[in-house]
Amino acid sequence: MxxxxxxxxxxxxxxxxxxxxxxxxxxxxxxxxxxxxxxxxxxxxxxxxxxxxxxxxxxxxxxxxxxxxxxxxxxxxxxxxxxxxxxxxxxxxxxxxxxxxxxxxxxxxxxxxxxxxxxxxxxxxxxxxxxxxxxxxxxxxxxxxxxxxxxxxxxxxxxxxxxxxxxxxxxxxxxxxxxxxxxxxxxxxxxxxxxxxxxxxxxxxxxxxxxxxxxxxxxxxxxxxxxxxxxxxxxxxxxxxxxxxxxxxxxxxxxxxxxxxxxxxxxxxxxxxxxxxxxxxxxxxxxxxxxxxxxxxxxxxxxxxxxxxxEKGIVWPKEVAPFDMHLVGLNGKGEELYNKLKENNIDVLFDDRDVPAGQKFADADLIGIPVRLVVSDKTGEKIEYKKRTSDETKLIDFEELIKMP
Ligand SMILES: [Zn+2]
The missing domain is CATH 3.30.930.10 (Bira Bifunctional Protein; Domain 2)
Structure with missing residues (x-):
């Protein structure tokens, strides 16, 4: 969506x-x-x-x-x-x-x-x-x-x-x-x-x-x-x-x-x-x-x-989360990844809004979907992956992403 x-x-x-x-x-x-x-x-x-x-x-x-x-x-x-x-x-x-x-x-x-x-x-x-x-x-x-x-x-x-x-x-x-x-x-x-x-x-x-x-x-x-x-x-x-x-x-x-x-x-x-x-x-x-x-x-x-x-928002357990992943697209990116995720039957909320990055990140934390993905000029061909329960981010490629538990 x-x-x-x-x-x-x-x-x-x-x-x-x-x-x-x-x-x-x-x-x-x-x-x-x-x-x-x-x-x-x-x-x-x-x-x-x-x-x-x-x-x-x-x-x-x-x-x-x-x-x-x-x-x-x-x-x-x-x-x-x-x-x-x-x-x-x-x-x-x-x-x-x-x-x-x-x-x-x-x-x-x-x-x-x-x-x-x-x-x-x-x-x-x-x-x-x-x-x-x-x-x-x-x-x-x-x-x-x-x-x-x-x-x-x-x-x-x-x-x-x-x-x-x-x-x-x-x-x-x-x-x-x-x-x-x-x-x-x-x-x-x-x-x-x-x-x-x-x-x-x-x-x-x-x-x-x-x-x-x-x-x-x-x-x-x-x-x-x-x-x-x-x-x-x-x-x-x-x-x-x-x-x-x-x-x-x-x-x-x-x-x-x-x-x-x-x-x-x-x-x-x-x-x-x-x-x-x-x-x-x-x-x-x-x-x-x-x-x-x-x-x-x-x-x-x-x-x-x-x-x-x-303090930032909801942290949904996986089984009841409204979506599997929350994709934040920056610098006009994300369209291709959004379509690939959907083709792989991953339920994803794609933040394609024209609003500041800070607002997109704050909303991702507030809504509380278990996994946040970011694609931007900075991430290049890679995808930034972060769990809602952790502050740690890592850069991965698509093949790694769809193998994640
Ligand atoms: Zn007992």
């Missing part, structure tokens, strides 16, 4: 109302614009990052047998009344039509996916089943000042699973947990799993996936030898330096963390609400056990920015 034709505009200053690093940097670097508190437009660079994160999540959900669908954002009130959510969930947006009919805006999708699945599942032979989608959600937040970390409108992957028995759910949960840890590792993040109370969803247990970052809002204790982790905001059973209660191989360390995913054991709450029964091996009609597994896509993008940035 050519910078001159990219719809990207960088800003010297962050918006006055921006309080968090992700809000400031994502606006300044031209990834997002805020429409109103907690509601953002994703510009071409931002949309590319969302697509990359979504694709990693999609691949790992497909790998555990998830089937991708797309469910609507506007739901009939009746479905939410059936589960009690219409009155009990205070962040649920209620919408009235001109004929006074009421609807809910998707805050989650149990109220849609449960009656949908009921239509297709008849016997235990159809179980287990897991389906997911990557779709927007709405939450009527009173305070939305965390940039894209906690929006009133946000993109989420939510997967739902159905099981004949609790044991089968537990087994699937183990697979989902491994898939989640893979997702976060691929995104360049270190995630830990904590057990937490079920909140508004159910009385059953839930699991939170926390990414270690100094910008996080949760206090956790974790073990670096195994995956044991606990949220210590409301317990005093454990403290820093205690021996790990699970592997006993290391002492517990403290960290701030951001929640990027969660799993809820929904039990039979939703299958009972929609009278969704299946026939078991004995021919009896029983309510399946249900699980819900979320990953905040836009939130994860915000957490990545909070974790990976420096």
């Amino acid at each position: 050519r910078f001159s034709d990219s719809f990207v505009t960088t800003l010297r200053d962050a918006p006055k109302d921006a309080e968090t690093v992700n809000h400031k940097l994502l606006v300044r670097a031209g990834f997002v614009r805020q429409l109103m508190a907690g509601v953002y437009t994703y510009l071409p660079l931002g949309q590319r990052v969302l697509n990359k994160i979504s694709q990693v999540v999609r691949e790992e959900m497909d790998a555990i047998g998830g089937k991708e669908v797309l469910m609507p954002l506007m739901h009939p009130k009746e479905n939410w009344v059936k589960t009690g959510g219409w009155d009990k969930i205070d962040v649920l947006f209620h919408v009235k039509s001109r004929t006074d009919k009421e609807y809910a805006l998707a805050q989650s999708h149990e109220e849609v996916v449960t009656p949908l699945t009921k239509e297709f599942i008849r016997t235990y032979k159809d179980l287990p089943l897991s389906i997911y989608h990557i779709q927007w959600k709405f939450r009527d937040e009173l305070r939305s000042k965390s940039g894209i970390l906690r929006g009133r409108e946000f993109l989420m992957k939510d997967l739902y699973s159905w099981h004949l028995t609790q044991e089968d759910f537990e087994e699937f949960y183990k697979k989902a947990k491994e898939a989640y840890l893979k997702v976060f590792k691929r995104l360049g993040l270190t995630a830990k799993v904590t057990e937490a109370s079920g909140g508004g969803f159910s009385e059953k247990i839930s699991y939170e996936f926390e990414v270690l970052t100094s910008a996080g809002e949760a206090n956790i204790l974790y073990c670096s030898k195994c995956d044991w982790c606990v949220n210590i905001d409301d317990i005093d059973k454990y403290k820093e330096g205690d021996k790990c209660p699970s592997c006993k191989d290391d002492v517990l360390k403290h960290s701030l963390a951001s929640e990027v995913g969660n799993v809820f054991d929904l039990g039979q709450k939703y299958t009972k609400a929609f009278d969704f029964k299946v026939q078991n091996e004995k021919g009896e009609m029983v309510y399946p056990i249900m699980g819900c597994y979320g990953i905040g896509i836009t939130r994860t993008m915000g957490v990545i920015v909070e974790k990976f940035h420096d």
Whole structure:
């Protein structure tokens, strides 16, 4: 993509109302614009990052047998009344039509996916089943000042699973947990799993996936030898330096963390609400056990920015960067290299603008693509190569460049 034709505009200053690093940097670097508190437009660079994160999540959900669908954002009130959510969930947006009919805006999708699945599942032979989608959600937040970390409108992957028995759910949960840890590792993040109370969803247990970052809002204790982790905001059973209660191989360390995913054991709450029964091996009609597994896509993008940035701008991990390389052309150069990179399927942002070199370099640092290339009168036939994470530059030729990891 050519910078001159990219719809990207960088800003010297962050918006006055921006309080968090992700809000400031994502606006300044031209990834997002805020429409109103907690509601953002994703510009071409931002949309590319969302697509990359979504694709990693999609691949790992497909790998555990998830089937991708797309469910609507506007739901009939009746479905939410059936589960009690219409009155009990205070962040649920209620919408009235001109004929006074009421609807809910998707805050989650149990109220849609449960009656949908009921239509297709008849016997235990159809179980287990897991389906997911990557779709927007709405939450009527009173305070939305965390940039894209906690929006009133946000993109989420939510997967739902159905099981004949609790044991089968537990087994699937183990697979989902491994898939989640893979997702976060691929995104360049270190995630830990904590057990937490079920909140508004159910009385059953839930699991939170926390990414270690100094910008996080949760206090956790974790073990670096195994995956044991606990949220210590409301317990005093454990403290820093205690021996790990699970592997006993290391002492517990403290960290701030951001929640990027969660799993809820929904039990039979939703299958009972929609009278969704299946026939078991004995021919009896029983309510399946249900699980819900979320990953905040836009939130994860915000957490990545909070974790990976420096005083010059964002430092995207390779897998989610909007482009593989950022080509800075000086003295009218770069056209030939741009075309050669594209021919070699390298995703490149080519800064072909007629602006001072200093501005091009500052923008490259601000946008944060992992590799910066410069061609100018000074570099001659060679290409100057620099990683965003390093100050070191080297002159290489094209053959060396395309062999770089
Ligand atoms: Zn341990």
